[in-house]
Amino acid sequence: MSFFGRVRDYLRPVNRPPAGGRRDAWVHHGFRAGMVAVIALAVPLMFPQSTPSGFDGIDPGSVARQTINADFDFDVPKDPDRLLEQQDDAEAGVTPRLRFEPARADSIVERLNAFIAQLDSVIPSAEARVAEEGLPAAAGAALVRGEVRQIAGGIGVDLSAEGVIDSLQVEYLLDEASRGRLRDELEAAFDGLREGVIRESELADISAANVVVREGSAGDDRVRAVGDLVRLGDFTRAAREGVGDRLPPGGAALFQQLLLMGQPTLRIDQDATRQAREQARAAIPQVEGFVLEGERIITENTVVTEEDYRRLLAYQAQILERGGTRTTSDFLRNVGMVLLVVSMLGILVFATFRFRRDIYENLPSFTVLLGLVVIVMAAAGAVAATQGSPALVPVALAGLLAAALFDSLLGLVVVSTITGILMGQPHFSGLAAPMVTVAGGVTAAFAVHTIRTRSQSWVLVMLITAAYVGAGLLLVLTGHYALGEMGSTAALGFLNATVCVGLGVGVGLPLLETFTGRTTEASLLELSDMNRPLLRRLAREAPGTYAHSINVANLVEAACEAIGADAVQGRVGVYYHDIGKLERPQYFIENQPRGLNPHDHLTPWQSAEILRDHVRHGLAMAEEARLPEVVKDFIREHHGTQFIRYFLEKARAQDGVAEVDPSDFAYPGPKPQSRETGVAMLADAVEAASRVLSNPSPERIRALIDRLVQDRIDHGELDDCPLTYRDVRIVKREFAHVLTGLYHHRIDYPKPTAPGERPGGPGATAAGEGPEKSGVEEAAATAGEKGASAPIDLEQAAQGDTGPIPALDSEGVASGRTD
Known part of the structure; x- marks a missing residue:
């Protein structure tokens, strides 16, 4: 293997x-x-597992149920929201950093001096060349002026136009003394840049009241009020004031153009400002306290404060970092x-x-x-x-x-x-x-x-x-x-x-029903709908069997409720227990027209086979209809292993038959395995026999029930089901109660009478006088007109053989006369 x-x-x-x-x-x-x-x-x-140390149930505002002491030293971090708020406040309080660059002013002055020096060199050279070449005065003057315009353009002063102002500016630059005076005025103006001048656009980005000004890369930091800072526009306007009084128009125009060379000497240092803000955030302490080993964190029977709770959370976090356990x-x-x-x-x-x-x-x-x-x-x-x-x-x-x-x-x-x-x-x-x-x-x-x-x-x-x-x-x-x-x-x-x-x-019930093979009450209730195809077909094609199933279901439901069994399962199972009769409904007495019995033309073995086959056919139909196993149990178990006694005895009575095999006349079983199918077997027999019971008084009904139930017990048909003696006693009581109500005596209504005639016709009796035949007895009597003479054995009617007379067996089969 x-x-x-x-x-x-x-x-x-x-x-x-x-x-x-x-x-x-x-x-x-x-x-x-x-x-x-x-x-x-x-x-x-x-x-x-976030609280491994047994600190659960402790919340701010609650009353502590235990005292907690620290087993080791640990820091208590600040509340994250509080820490973030403090860091934001510290960052917002950082003074913007400005860098002072006085070298810019020096560079501007150097450019100015280079411009003047170049003019001082070029103009004499140009005049000497004019004289040397003997150029006409106009041509010589044009040559010199061209050199001046070119040099001025190199520094950003446009003198290319031929207007009056441009000509005055050129003439002003041709004079050496004028050039010197212009240089002195500009140098004095540019000295103001060394005090610190800032561009308006950068100043608008500063929301603080003060700034820190750093001179050079290693200079000292000075705190200055933002209001004291000189804007570039203010510097330019201040430098222009009065220049028209000190210089002629050409010189004043040149001064204003050359003043545009001025650049801010103060600028925001983004890197230094960002670094200062980061340092400010980092400087905020991230812990708000320290707990020593043995120090009390929570005190029993006291209200837990927010601070206590933060200390406890810190303690728990440290415990998790140390491996998740505080103590054994x-x-x-x-x-x-x-x-x-x-x-x-x-x-x-x-x-x-x-x-x-x-x-x-x-x-x-x-x-x-x-x-x-x-x-x-x-x-x-x-x-x-x-x-x-x-x-x-x-x-x-x-x-x-x-x-x-x-x-x-x-x-x-x-x-x-x-x-x-x-x-x-x-x-x-x-x-x-x-x-x-x-x-x-x-x-x-x-x-x-x-x-x-x-x-x-x-x-x-x-x-x-x-x-x-x-x-x-x-x-x-x-x-x-x-x-x-x-x-x-x-x-x-x-x-x-x-x-x-x-x-x-x-979702769950359908899946689990399939997985476990069990059937829930909800599924059974859906199967109890009389409009289900099999039940509708049963009512249409086998109305007698349908009525029998309904009556048996009423008996089973009442009995199951009384003993604590599943009444819904019992009722629904009985609805389907005889569906196999649909294969040949005419072979069962409850579905036969009066006087017609196809068993008269069959051998006992054939008749017994037909009766037994209704179980096999029922299981096949149940399989095709996908009925649950719990319903199939009623089909296979409601007859157990009983013999079809009438046809067994009839076979034994035939001439020329040496020996009869009883198994040919026995239902295949198994015997009832549950309380519900056990009750169904008893109800099936009792209901079939009670239909032919003459004068069904309560005493006779109880006697009938006692005999039939005892017969099943004596033959061992209930040996495999968990019905107790107490259950059987209750079941018999419920059967008697239901059948008594079903067959109780009804009022006799008189027939119409002719004038002078006693109500009910000649020989009529008063209501209640003499026995009254039930409909079933009347049918049995009518069947007997074909040749029956012996009384009906009720127990055999329930068992399935009624002797050599027309009677109802357990399947309701009316046997014809056999003498």
Whole structure:
């Protein structure tokens, strides 16, 4: 055998009850214990580990429940918002840096002197050349003036025009003394640049009242008021004042043009300003205090202040940096969390093992049960990580699905398990979280059975929301919630309920029904719609069988409700238990016209085969219609392994037959495996026999029920179903109650009479005088007109053979006369 084959054989006991061997038991139970262990280790990891030191539940304004002392020295950082505000204030307080560059003034003066010196050199040279070449006066003057204009253009003075002012300026420059006086005026003006002059556009960018002026790269810093700084425009206007009085027009015009050579000697130093601002931000201390080892951080039974809380947060941050643990108590706390999960899951597992063994032994169902816990824990971890409200934990989803798939009590256990685990998580400690989660989960578990179809899911949403509102109100009244928190709980509860019901009913239930092979009450209720194709066909093609199924369903529903079985499952299963008769409806007495019986022309073996085949045909139809297994169980189990006695005895009575195999006349079974199918078997027999019961008084009905039920018990048909003697006693009582109401005596209405004749006609009796035949008895009597003479054996009618007379067997087959 291959390795995988050996593994498959070894794991086969996982999804089946232990066969009795020790190894199978270890594998079966050990696998489930392993699932619990894995979940117990995983659940604590689903919750945030940001508070590893047991400081949860401490918030500003709350009363501390413990005293906390520092185990080591640590700094207390400032609140980030406060630190940022201080840094911004420090940056805004930095005085802008200006750089003073007096060398610019020197450079301007040097250019001016070079301009004058060049004129002093060029003009005499030009005049000497004119004289040397003997040029005419006009030509010589033009040559000299051209040289002056060219030199002036080189420094930015445009004298190219032939206007009066330009000519005056040229004439002014031709005179050496005038040039000297112009130079002196400009040098005196440019001396003002050495006091510091700034451009207006840069000054507009300065919002501070003062600036720091630095002279050169290593000069001293001086603080100057912004209002004392000289603007370039002011400098130019001041220099121009009075120059017209001191210089002739040509000289004044030249002065104004050459004054434009002046440049600002003050400019904003962006690099120095940015550096100063960065230094100012960095100079703000990032810590606001220091805590020494052993110093008290939080004092028990005192109100936690903002400062206390910041110190605690700093302590927690340092603990995380040091490895996430403060003392060995944190390790023990994590161990305790694992043990808590194991304990709570252990309660859930024990409940299924003790009270719902079918779920425990079915691995898909058991996996779903634990999976619901894991899903809710994962969602709760996300809620805790975001500091969300407990009303957002989808515990209602787990309660809803567990109750719908299994039962409400198990849903309650699942909700309790989840709540117990959540109470051990820091974010959900206290009274509020458990109350809110229990309210939503328990309501979902019990209210899910109030909806009859999936379209009524909104009712479930409203009920769960009302539970959240009620929990919030209780928390307000007990002082654990403010009124605003109640409103948020209601709103979030409605959102949670909507999502849980939408996912659970719309997505979860169909998927989990397929995964586990279970059928929920909602699916069964949808199958109970009489407009379903199979039921409509049954009513149309086999009306007698349809009426029989309805009557049996009423009996089963009443009995199941009384013993605590699944009444919906019982009723719906019985609706479909005889659908196999649709294959040959005319072979069953309830569907036959009076006097016509096709069994008269068949051998006993053929008749028995037809009766047995209705089970096989029913299962095939159920498979084609995709009916759930729980409904198919009613089809295959409602006759168990009973013999079709009438045709068995008829075969034995035939001449020439040496030996008859009884298995040819037995239903294939199996015997009923559940309480619901067991009740259905009893109801099927009782309803069939009661239809031919003459004078159905309460006493006779009870006697009939007792005989038929005891017959099934004596033949072992109920050995495999979990019906107790108490259940059987209650079932018989409910059958009697329903049938008594169905066959109670009705008023006899007199027929119309002729004048002078007694009401009811000649020989008529008064109401209640003498026995009255039921419709079934009348039909039986009519059938007997074809040759029947013996009375009808009611027990055999329920069993399926009525002797050699026309009678109703368990399938309602009317046998013809056989003598």
